[in-house]
Amino acid sequence: MFVLNARGDLAPFPNTFAPVPPLRAALLCRCPRCGEGRLFTGLLTVRQSCSVCGLDLSAEDAGDGPAVFVILFLGLIVVGLAALVEIRLSPPIWVHLVLWTPLILGGAILLLRPLKAGLIALQYRHRELGSAG
Numbered sequence: 001m002f003v004l005n006a007r008g009d010l011a012p013f014p015n016t017f018a019p020v021p022p023l024r025a026a027l028l029c030r031c032p033r034c035g036e037g038r039l040f041t042g043l044l045t046v047r048q049s050c051s052v053c054g055l056d057l058s059a060e061d062a063g064d065g066p067a068v069f070v071i072l073f074l075g076l077i078v079v080g081l082a083a084l085v086e087i088r089l090s091p092p093i094w095v096h097l098v099l100w101t102p103l104i105l106g107g108a109i110l111l112l113r114p115l116k117a118g119l120i121a122l123q124y125r126h127r128e129l130g131s132a133g
């Protein structure tokens with residue numbers, strides 16, 4: 001397998017990759033090995049393999065970890081804000097529904113992808129470090 005190098009020449013595909021920081025892989029939702037290939041095919045479906053480096057991603061599974069972190073982070077923020085609004089303004093209950101429902105749904109969707117990518121990147125990194133030693 002060959003790739004184009006910086007000069008535009010064909011070069012052998014590298015067998016080793018520079019370590020990809022898990023935070024970068026998480027925020028960009030990229031492959032944990034090369035940092036270039038997209039990790040997801042849909043909203044949260046992990047690809048079978050990386051389109052750039054060919055890493056087999058079919059066994060990657062973050063389990064319920066991303067959902068737990070979303071519940072903790074988003075719950076803390078929304079409950080804190082809802083309590084603050086209730087204490088300061090005491091609005092009718094429909095105001096809470098209008099304010100917090102979109103924040104919860106949008107926040108969960110926005111946070112799930114990078115958290116799942118981050119957990120997969122951390123699992124990959126620790127698996128690689130464990131097999132190197």
Ligand SMILES: [Zn+2]
Pocket residue numbers: 031032033034035036037050051052053054055
């Ligand atoms: Zn890759």
